[in-house]
Amino acid sequence: MSQVYAPRGSSYALETAGAWLLGALWVLPLVYAFWTAFHPAEFSTRFVLSAPLTLENFVKAWAAAPFARYFLNTIVLVTMILAAQLVVVTLAAYAFARFEFPGRKVLFALVLVQLMIMPDVLIVENYQTMALLGLKDTIVAIGLPYMASAFGIFLLRQTFKTVPRELDEAARIEGCTPLQVLWKVYVPLARPVYLAYALVSVSFHWNNFLWPLIVTNSVESRPLTVGLQVFSAGDQGIDWSIITAATLLTTAPLLVAFLLFQRQFVQSFMRAGIR
Amino acid sequence: MTRTTQWLYGWLLLLPAAALLALFTHYPAVATLWHSFFSTPKGSRAAVFVGLDNYRQLGEDPIFWQALANNLWFAAGTIPASIALALLMAVWVNGRIAGRGFLRLAYFTPTILPMIAVANIWVFFYTPEYGLLEQVLGAFGAGSHNWLGSKSTALACLMVVTVWKEAGFFMIFYLASLQSMSPNLAEAAAIEGASRGYFFRRVTFPLLMPTTLFVLVNAVINAFRLVDHIVVMTRGGPDNATALLLYYIYEIGFRFWDSAYAAALTMVLLAILGVVALAQFWFLERRVHYQ
Structure with a gap:
């Protein structure tokens, strides 16, 4: 106001x-x-x-469960998901923003279905798919359902559409192939949107719980959130000091990153929301 | 570029996304429907076609009805509260309030923390006798109460956690819209003698309508999608008082391993989300003039 x-x-x-x-x-x-x-x-x-x-509570918590492994798993998980998302989403957004092909509208509507029916609610069938693919209890299985993100495709398509066609055409006259145009013109211009998307994606998957809980059951594949739940629901009695220490431990990287890059975080979430 | 190469490029660029979406969104949605007409395969016994039996079971299952009712109460309790608070927060931190930076930070922080972690903190918060809530209430002379352990308060406790977690997230979107609003509007309204409340009701709030719709849709989806805190705080108890639909699906599917019945339950959830989607489109059609 x-x-x-x-x-x-x-x-x-x-x-x-x-x-x-x-x-x-x-x-x-x-x-x-x-x-x-x-x-x-x-x-x-x-x-x-x-x-x-x-600091003793932290020392005890760290010793009581394989948190180092859980950290590694989560870092591998969010990196893998983000890397896959960036490639998949960029290609799809480019197709929707700049190419004419039959079925474009129907396909776009089919992509948007995922905004409503997120993988989080399809746990029963996706679990069976993972069992069929022999991927149960792997980090890949946690990430696969999220790699094609409708939200990301939508966000980048909107951004790519604002790129002036003249730039695109100029690059083509210089002899660039469509993929080179994408790489040299569209991707650099969308950098702030990529940053926004990356922050939202990383914090979402760092925090995700239900699907990883279902599809993993060993220390080697569990992410931090599931590890924390296994730890605090385990039989070490209710030692609140240790549980809260473990809780803060698992959230620390995100919390520190957020406090350091507050402005970027808030702006990213804003940018991601305005469609 | 010829038309055929355009087509080819479009399709090829889309291929990875389409394959992943088909495998993990469209196929499972259709397979859920298909499997809901069969029995759960057990050991060597394959699934057999049972028609509507799973749905009949669903109709007679009191826990399902309770989970559905719980979920509707949960939605009715959390959605308006978190949207109203989000709007209030956004108006406050958009103005020239003392400590604006800190307030923005305070409101937004729950958003980036994992629900699973904050649920742990909240369990402690609600603990009978030792928890902070009990200590504060005890200071005022109130008796002890098992907040998460009693049927009358458990669901409300979970609602509080959800509102706390979501309001700051929704605030961001309101804040973004408020900041993009032209100050000329307020100046013009002030010259016309409009009061602050009148200006908010007749100008600001209607202009925020697209944001409200966006936030509303997200809030509805979250009310049916977010059950992490239930796993930590109550496990659906006491006596199913906090079982939400997705949590019940999780229990049936992965504690009792009855995948066919879980499929029927998932269909209910998909139907609810489908109605939300249709309502959104219908609403957007009628409200386009704001964009």
Whole structure:
């Protein structure tokens, strides 16, 4: 809202108080988690300022489960998915944005189906497909259903359509093949959109849980989210300090990245939303 | 480039995406329908055609009806609340409020954290006697209550977590629309003597309609798609009070391994999502003049 309608006087004070109260409520669970994770167990529910700080909960959590392996699995997973998505999505978006071929409209509608029916709800059949392909309990199986992303195709198609045709034609006159045009003209111009898409994709797959839970059942293929669940539902009793430490551990890379690149994150999510 | 090469290029460029989508979206959707008419193969016994038996079972299954009812309550509780909060947050952090940067950060942070991880934190938050909620309420003299363990409050507790997780995500889209709005509108309205509330109701809110629609569709899909927190916090309990549709599908399909019945249940979910898609198209047709 513009300045004319900015709140003034008492209403400004009231709204600021409201905004801060909501903000406090929103960070409260996270602050609470930090408190529990960085203090000895006996202080996990007692809030006194003299409580000593400790890293022991993190050390114990790290030793109690193969988190190093889970980290590796998640990193392999998100990298693999993103790499595959970038190739698949770029090619498809280019086809929809700049080529005339029979069936284009129908095919585009068929792509958009995935916006509604995401792989998350087709778990039963996709599990059977993975069993058939002999891919059960592999990292590839976690990623495969997400590699052709309707959202990505849509986003890039919109971007490619804004590229002036003159640039395209000029490159062709220079003797570029369509793939060279894509690589030299379209991809560089869409760089901010790629960044936006990459951030959204990485945070989505870093956090994804239900499908990986179903399709994996060994330490070698489990991503962090599933590893964390196996760990906290396991039989180490309810030691909240260690569980919260493990929780913060698994979210740390995303959280740190987010705090460092706040602006890019927020802008990326915005850009991804405006279609 | 000749027409045939255009065709060839189009199809070839599309091939990888089409193959992947066909294999992991279109085929499973159709296979779900097909398999819902058969029995679950067990051991050496192959699946046999059973017609509508799975659907008949579904009609008589009280847990299915409860999961469906739970899911509708869950949607009715989380969607309006998270959209309203998102709008409020966006208006606040778009204005010149003190600590705007911090507030944006605070509202948005839950979005990038894994649901599975924050659910762990929230379980602790809700723990009877020791949890933060109990301590705060206890300070006001309230008695102890098992928030996640009692049928009357468990689903509401999950709704709170969902709203907390989603509102900041939706805020971003409202914020983007608000920022693209011309300040001239407000100036013109002010000259005409419109009050702040009137301006919001008659100008800002209608202009945000496309965003609201986009957010609404996402919220509806999420209400039927997101069950991570249930796995961590309640496992559908107590007494199925927090079983949502997808969670029930997961239980039937991967705890009881009854894939045929799970297929019938999935068809219900697909039907709901199909209705959402149709409603969206119908709505877009009538609202295009805002774009």
